[in-house]
Amino acid sequence: MAERAQYEELARQLSAIGAVKRELSRILPHDCPAGSAAVLTLLGRHGDMRMGKLAELLAVDMSVTSRHVAHVADRGWIERLPDPADRRSRILRLTDAGHARLDELSRSSSQLFADRLSDWTDHEVGLLSHLMGRLRESFGDCRATQRPPCPVEAEAVHATEPTTTRTPA
Amino acid sequence: MAERAQYEELARQLSAIGAVKRELSRILPHDCPAGSAAVLTLLGRHGDMRMGKLAELLAVDMSVTSRHVAHVADRGWIERLPDPADRRSRILRLTDAGHARLDELSRSSSQLFADRLSDWTDHEVGLLSHLMGRLRESFGDCRATQRPPCPVEAEAVHATEPTTTRTPA
DNA sequence: TATTGTTATACTCTATAACTATA
DNA sequence: TATAGTTATAGAGTATAACAATA
Numbered sequence: 134m135a136e137r138a139q140y141e142e143l144a145r146q147l148s149a150i151g152a153v154k155r156e157l158s159r160i161l162p163h164d165c166p167a168g169s170a171a172v173l174t175l176l177g178r179h180g181d182m183r184m185g186k187l188a189e190l191l192a193v194d195m196s197v198t199s200r201h202v203a204h205v206a207d208r209g210w211i212e213r214l215p216d217p218a219d220r221r222s223r224i225l226r227l228t229d230a231g232h233a234r235l236d237e238l239s240r241s242s243s244q245l246f247a248d249r250l251s252d253w254t255d256h257e258v259g260l261l262s263h264l265m266g267r268l269r270e271s272f273g274d275c276r277a278t279q280r281p282p283c284p285v286e287a288e289a290v291h292a293t294e295p296t297t298t299r300t301p302a
Numbered sequence: 303m304a305e306r307a308q309y310e311e312l313a314r315q316l317s318a319i320g321a322v323k324r325e326l327s328r329i330l331p332h333d334c335p336a337g338s339a340a341v342l343t344l345l346g347r348h349g350d351m352r353m354g355k356l357a358e359l360l361a362v363d364m365s366v367t368s369r370h371v372a373h374v375a376d377r378g379w380i381e382r383l384p385d386p387a388d389r390r391s392r393i394l395r396l397t398d399a400g401h402a403r404l405d406e407l408s409r410s411s412s413q414l415f416a417d418r419l420s421d422w423t424d425h426e427v428g429l430l431s432h433l434m435g436r437l438r439e440s441f442g443d444c445r446a447t448q449r450p451p452c453p454v455e456a457e458a459v460h461a462t463e464p465t466t467t468r469t470p471a
Numbered sequence: 472t473a474t475t476g477t478t479a480t481a482c483t484c485t486a487t488a489a490c491t492a493t494a
Numbered sequence: 495t496a497t498a499g500t501t502a503t504a505g506a507g508t509a510t511a512a513c514a515a516t517a
Contacts, residue, residue, distance in 0.1 A: 136424065137408070137409075137412045139424060139427045139428055139431065140411065140412040140415035140416065140419075140427070141343070141408055141411070141412065142428075142431045143415065143427055143430065143431045143434075144326065144343070144411050144415070145343060145344075145347075145431075146430075146431050146434035146435055146438075147319070147322060147323050147326065147434070148323070148336065148339075148340050148343075149360070149361050149438055150316070150319065150434055150437070150438065151323075151361070151362075151507085151508090152361035152362070152438060152441065153316060153437055153438055153441045154316050154317070154320075155508075155509090156441050156442070157313065157316065158483090166482090166483065166484085167317065167483080167484080168483075168484065170317075171317045171318075174310070174313070174314060174317075175314075178314075183498080183499095184498070184499060184500095185497095185498065185499085191318070192318050192320070192321035193320075193321070193484085193485070193486090194485070194486055194487085195498080195499065195500090196485085196486070196487080196488095196499085196500075196501080197484070197485055197486075198499090199499060199500055199501080200484090200485095200500090200501090201484090203500085216498095219493080219494075219497095219498075220492080220493060220494085220498095221491095221492060221493045221494070221497070221498040221499070222493090222497095222498050222499075223498085223499080239306070239310055240306075242309065242310070242313050243306045243309040243310065246309035246312065246313070247309065249440045249441050249442075250309075250437075250440055252440070253436075253440065255305065255308060257433065258308045258309070258312055259308055259311075260429075260433065261312065261315075261430075261433040261434070261437060262308065262311045262312045262314075262315050264426065264429065264430040264433065265312075265315035265316070265319055265430070265434075266315055267422075268319070268322055268419075268430060269315075269318055269319065269321060269322055271418045271419055271421070271422065272321065272322045272325050272418050273325070273418075320484085320485090324485075324486090327506090335505090335506060335507085336506080336507085337506075337507065337508095352475085352476095353475070353476060353477095354474095354475070354476085362507085362508070362509090363508070363509055363510085364475080364476065364477090365476085365477075365478080365508085365509070365510080365511095366507070366508055366509075367476090368476060368477055368478080369477090369478090369507090369508095370507090372477085385475095388474095388475075388516080388517075389475095389515080389516060389517085390474070390475040390476070390514095390515060390516045390517070391474095391475055391476075391516095392475090392476080
């Protein structure tokens with residue numbers, strides 16, 4: 134349990150983090166907005182899946198998912214295969230073009246992070262990801278972080294970053 | 303410097319954090335969307351300021367700021383005073399009604415955080431805020447975190463959370 | 472001529488609700 | 495009757511560009 138001032142500060146950070154997201158989206162190709170990139174990323178990471186599953190992973194309504202999926206399907210980056218087990222649903226799968234596109238996206242965004250986060254350590258990056266995942270989890274977004282190995286908050290922190298760590302801002 | 307997989311994970315978390323923001327915005331009054339709440343919060347925290355300064359703090363374009371400000375001004379939550387030093391600009395100030403509104407917002411959002419983050423420690427909340435602020439800072443959002451005392455990443459972590467800390471997810 | 476702020480326009484992302492087709 | 499997915503519609507947030515008033 135934390136105090137009110139801390140919650141207010143967290144709310145403020147959440148409100149302002151959009152600036153970072155917009156910065157990231159600025160490097161995306163014009164025919165691949167953030168929603169499309171997210172679809173490709175999740176299919177690349179988790180493999181073939183149905184719409185409902187993808188909607189869960191995206192943490193948005195299925196209707197929204199449907200639109201994003203239509204967008205990437207129109208561009209040939211994924212295919213929607215029939216599901217033999219349930220003819221109402223469709224199996225989503227990255228095409229070769231989709232894999233290629235995803236690889237480009239991944240490279241360019243990683244490059245941007247590498248530029249901007251050059252003074253961050255491995256561990257700090259992992260810690261932030263981990264805490265953000267936990268935040269989503271705490272807010273009911275169950276699919277938040279299942280795979281990520283979890284960067285071990287406590288020990289690792291001061292073990293790897295004894296010097297860089299206390300940068301206040 | 304971190305590796306590509308870590309950057310991808312961070313990108314994923316940034317992409318999905320919107321679900322938490324939407325959850326927070328769901329408890330806002332119908333006449334006070336997130337943009338308005340942000341204006342009130344920043345004026346409450348930093349005191350009177352001009353449009354340009356507010357736009358910086360919000361980390362959005364001045365045109366966007368102008369719209370949010372018009373919204374809250376229309377509802378009597380802030381007043382736009384003439385700036386004696388420069389007649390082009392206006393000084394923004396919370397009214398009594400604005401302070402009251404802000405207090406309600408702060409209480410309800412803190413309540414939500416207290417509910418959802420009941421198993422988070424003070425330090426973890428502070429650490430997440432701190433890292434998010436640093437992320438914004440690294441992405442060129444200079445106004446990211448000036449005031450926040452900085453929860454001292456390293457030592458404090460394992461000092462206060464030796465047990466709760468390793469929750470993987 | 473440069474700057475502060477406003478307004479018009481357009482785009483993205485989102486949710487709700489109505490609808491189709493299966494189960 | 496319930497579920498998987500699509501589509502129509504509406505609302506919030508954002509940016510760019512054109513514009514007004516003042517420096």
